[in-house]
Amino acid sequence: xxTEADAAPVPRIxxxxxxxxxxxxAGLIVTSPIxxxxxxxxxxxxxxxxxxxxxxxxxxxxxxxVAWLVMALAATSFLGVDRANRSIHKELMTxxxxxxxSPMPPSAESQLYALAQEMGVSLSSTPSExxxxxxxxxxxxxxx
Amino acid sequence: MKNALxxxxxxxxxxxxxxxxxxxxxxxxxxxPDELISEAARDTLRLQGSNIDNRDQLLDQLQRAxxxxxxxxxxxxxxxxxxxxASAVAGLAPPFHAPDxxxxxxxxxxxxxxxxxYRDERRLALVRARNQLLRTIVLTALVTYxxxxxxxxxxxxxxxxxxAIAFFLIGATVGLFNRLYLDASTETxxxxxxxxxxxxxxxxxxxxLAALGGALIVPLLSAQITPxxxxxxxxxxxxxxxxIFDIAQRPFTLVLAAVFGLTPSALISRLQSEAEKYxxxxxxxxAPAAH
Numbered sequence: 001x002x003t004e005a006d007a008a009p010v011p012r013i014x015x016x017x018x019x020x021x022x023x024x025x026a027g028l029i030v031t032s033p034i035x036x037x038x039x040x041x042x043x044x045x046x047x048x049x050x051x052x053x054x055x056x057x058x059x060x061x062x063x064x065x066v067a068w069l070v071m072a073l074a075a076t077s078f079l080g081v082d083r084a085n086r087s088i089h090k091e092l093m094t095x096x097x098x099x100x101x102s103p104m105p106p107s108a109e110s111q112l113y114a115l116a117q118e119m120g121v122s123l124s125s126t127p128s129e130x131x132x133x134x135x136x137x138x139x140x141x142x143x144x
Numbered sequence: 145m146k147n148a149l150x151x152x153x154x155x156x157x158x159x160x161x162x163x164x165x166x167x168x169x170x171x172x173x174x175x176x177p178d179e180l181i182s183e184a185a186r187d188t189l190r191l192q193g194s195n196i197d198n199r200d201q202l203l204d205q206l207q208r209a210x211x212x213x214x215x216x217x218x219x220x221x222x223x224x225x226x227x228x229x230a231s232a233v234a235g236l237a238p239p240f241h242a243p244d245x246x247x248x249x250x251x252x253x254x255x256x257x258x259x260x261x262y263r264d265e266r267r268l269a270l271v272r273a274r275n276q277l278l279r280t281i282v283l284t285a286l287v288t289y290x291x292x293x294x295x296x297x298x299x300x301x302x303x304x305x306x307x308a309i310a311f312f313l314i315g316a317t318v319g320l321f322n323r324l325y326l327d328a329s330t331e332t333x334x335x336x337x338x339x340x341x342x343x344x345x346x347x348x349x350x351x352x353l354a355a356l357g358g359a360l361i362v363p364l365l366s367a368q369i370t371p372x373x374x375x376x377x378x379x380x381x382x383x384x385x386x387x388i389f390d391i392a393q394r395p396f397t398l399v400l401a402a403v404f405g406l407t408p409s410a411l412i413s414r415l416q417s418e419a420e421k422y423x424x425x426x427x428x429x430x431a432p433a434a435h
Binding site: 022034037040054057084087088105107108 | 151163
């Protein structure tokens with residue numbers, strides 16, 4: 001006997017592509033401006049070195065593709081949020097840390113923590129509640 | 145892949161800025177009156193120097209909101225400019241009540257939202273311009289590759305092929321020198337999300353191709369315009385490609401290549417001025433002391 005739950009079609013969830021493959025694809029896309037130039041340069045160089053016709057084109061494509069692949073592999077190390085653009089990451093971090101010091105509504109606080117999580121950092125190093133109150137007091141009544 | 149790519153392409157950072165701004169606005173709305181007043185004063189300074197379209201209305205809104213908050217908080221001296229005191233702002237007359245306070249807070253949040261949105265739009269425009277330029281580079285490089293393949297498959301003489309590369313390199317070098325000159329006037333204090341780097345990659349490619357085109361077209365055209373000897377059709381023969389790309393026979397072509405290498409500068413400076421406009425908008429709406 002089948003229950004209603006058994007009879008309901010089970011939604012098929014597509015298996016996510018392995019991380020290395022997605023990263024490599026991203027690396028290839030990111031390095032495509034340089035990669036496309038490199039393929040042409042290598043083909044030309046092979047022709048000048050003495051290889052003729054189709055063989056030069058094929059060798060250029062092959063070597064160019066290998067060079068592009070190597071560049072893409074190297075680029076995968078720079079795809080993270082903290083490495084793709086360090087200066088913006090640092091700017092965002094500074095702003096977030098400055099905001100986290102002063103009190104804020106719970107909804108804003110949870111959003112800020114979610115944001116920190118996405119940026120791959122933890123705001124847990126922010127001061128404790130007493131420390132925060134001390135800092136706020138210090139800001140509101142600066143020592144003369 | 146989406147996540148990894150969005151950081152590399154820059155869209156992710158713009159999205160993060162937008163989310164951070166929403167948090168900031170929410171925090172501002174719930175802040176104590178003194179904080180709100182000081183933030184409103186800061187926004188006033190940001191608006192005064194900015195190119196935001198409805199700047200005057202936003203400034204007026206800020207003045208009204210600050211007047212209400214300052215009156216309710218019992219402060220006025222040094223916070224609200226004399227011209228913006230409650231009695232001077234049309235339609236505002238104390239005493240103010242709690243609902244007025246909530247409206248004033250909302251108004252300050254709206255102004256901050258308008259400034260943030262303006263800045264986020266400029267950031268997004270910079271990112272889009274950079275990615276569009278990168279796509280152009282890929283397509284231009286692929287077309288150049290096809291030219292190389294065509295030359296290789298058609299069995300172009302190696303000296304001519306080497307000369308063509310020399311013309312390309314001369315154009316690229318001249319283009320890069322010109323870039324140095326153009327870069328002297330660019331704003332470097334504002335983050336451009338990699339647009340300047342993309343332009344730097346685009347310049348030698350475009351200038352090299354322009355130099356190659358110039359070195360090819362000018363001798364062909366000059367042969368058509370100034371035929372030698374009598375005017376019979378047989379004597380108006382265009383020089384062969386081998387002859388055009390022979391530096392020993394035609395050394396002046398190197399000069400032509402250098403001159404044509406400068407021709408894309410108009411296009412490049414136009415791209416640059418567009419980016420500079422976005423950067424100047426960002427700079428003009430920046431907070432005076434702290435960002």
